[in-house]
Amino acid sequence: MYIEQLYTSCLAEAAYYIESEGEAVIIDPLRETEPYIALANKRNAKIKFVFETHFHADFVSGHIDLAKKAGATIVYGPNAECGYDCYSAKDNEVFSVGKIKLKVLHTPGHTLESSCFLLIDENGKDNAVFTGDTLFVGDVGRPDLAIKSNITIDDLAGMMYDSLNSKIIPLADDVIVYPGHGAGSSCGKNIGKETFSTIGIQKKMNYALQPMTKREFVKAVTDGLSAPPNYFAMDAMLNKQGYENIDEVLNKNTKALSVEEFEAFSKTDVIVLDTRTPDEYETGTVPNSINIGLNGQYAPWVGALLDATKPLLLITTEGKETEAVLRLARVGYENVKGILDGGMSAWKAAGKTVQVTDSVNADEFVKRYQNDNVLDVRKPGEWDSGVLENAKLICLSTLQKEMSGLDKNSHYFVHCAGGYRSMMAASILKKNGFDKITNVRGGMGKIKETGVPIVQPFIA
Secondary structure (H helix, E strand, O other): OEEEEEEEOOOOEEEEEEEEOOEEEEEOOOOOOHHHHHHHHHOOOEEEEEEOOOOOOOOOOOHHHHHHHHOOEEEEOOOOOOOOOOEEOOOOOEEEEOOEEEEEEEOOOOOOOOEEEEEEOOOOOEEEEEEEOOEEOOEEOOOOOOOEOOEOHHHHHHHHHHHHHHHHOOOOOOOEEEEOEOOOOOOOOOOOOOOOEEHHHHHHHOHHHOOOOHHHHHHHHHOOOOOOOOOHHHHHHHHHHOOOOHHHHHHHHOOEEOHHHHHHHHOOOOEEEEOOOHHHHHOOEOOOOEEOOOOOOHHHHHHHHOOOOOOEEEEOOOOOHHHHHHHHHOOOOOOEEEEEOOHHHHHHHOOOOOEOOEEEOHHHHHHHHHHOEEEEOOOHHHHOOOEOOOOEEOOHHHHHHHHHHOOOOOOEEEEOOOOHHHHHHHHHHHHOOOOOEEEEOOHHHHHHHOOOOOEOOOOO
């Protein structure tokens, strides 16, 4: 028996390769198929099944393309209705893979079809459970993504309570927990940094597995939930109904555009997305472009901040063109009109207008900020660790909705935790007519090193 977790940090997503006697199963694959096919070929195995724990909302799964290329069967749990060939398994149904078995545990709550897969080893022992978005390390899946006219968030949370207590908690303490996500995913409230655990550890440490009534559980898992990113509904539908082949998407979306073609497109109703690092972006970009760097959680932030209905133009570092397009496709953004051929070097060489962003280091910032406006774009949970006195607190994910409360005639210093999100915020503000913006390099991490006073936030 062989198990490999394929963890993708920028999406905080875990896919799994499970193999026995030359037969393999892939659980929750990402959009690209090559890593899974290559691993199976390397190990002289054939992919027999592609298991999906549910209709994912935070990324587009590679299950359809992978199943076609590998000649495998797509398997969901009960209640799954797909727009393509798939097998909707019964609760407790068992699938044989070599000398091991995978048992379907229907665990509705995150979504109605959500299921976990219990791995039973060659000796008939429960070895591991692949929990998808039902159980995370330190958390459980959010119960607000499958709400229908006759189903409420409290209904789903109640289903989650029943699922955990009937299917997960009774498992032996030494059963390994392999979740679908790690820290940083929007599919849970506060997922731990570890990417696997055990049932026993989770019974001790996970707030959602502690003894409580259903009413107490519902309150615990629904309190403090932020709104899901806008792209979640789109991705869930793509996973349910089907999507375009990833090879065709990459071929269509990596078209190189000359400076003149790029400039002409940029004057239409498109979004210009600069995927370089914040440090590269600040030195010069195409006017009115948005910066979301490949060096961080690129795709989730694209999904959270950019209108999925609008075409994209990309600015990339040389050699990063395909990566930029692939990672967009992972979250369902497939309408890329083209990529600036030659990047910003070509743009500058052509004598085109360049937009620069004022940035300062933390030491310079603390000399100037007390007589100016400070905008802190971190998450609410990060504010709890301390903020600058009188700083305006607006989370990056809600900035576009709340910027009407800012003054375009005033100057703002913008910071986050490390400088990645603050440049995103600065680019959004500049695109919307805020010309007096200064980014703080290194964010709160560097600001705290200066010894400047930090206070607890006051949030009305």
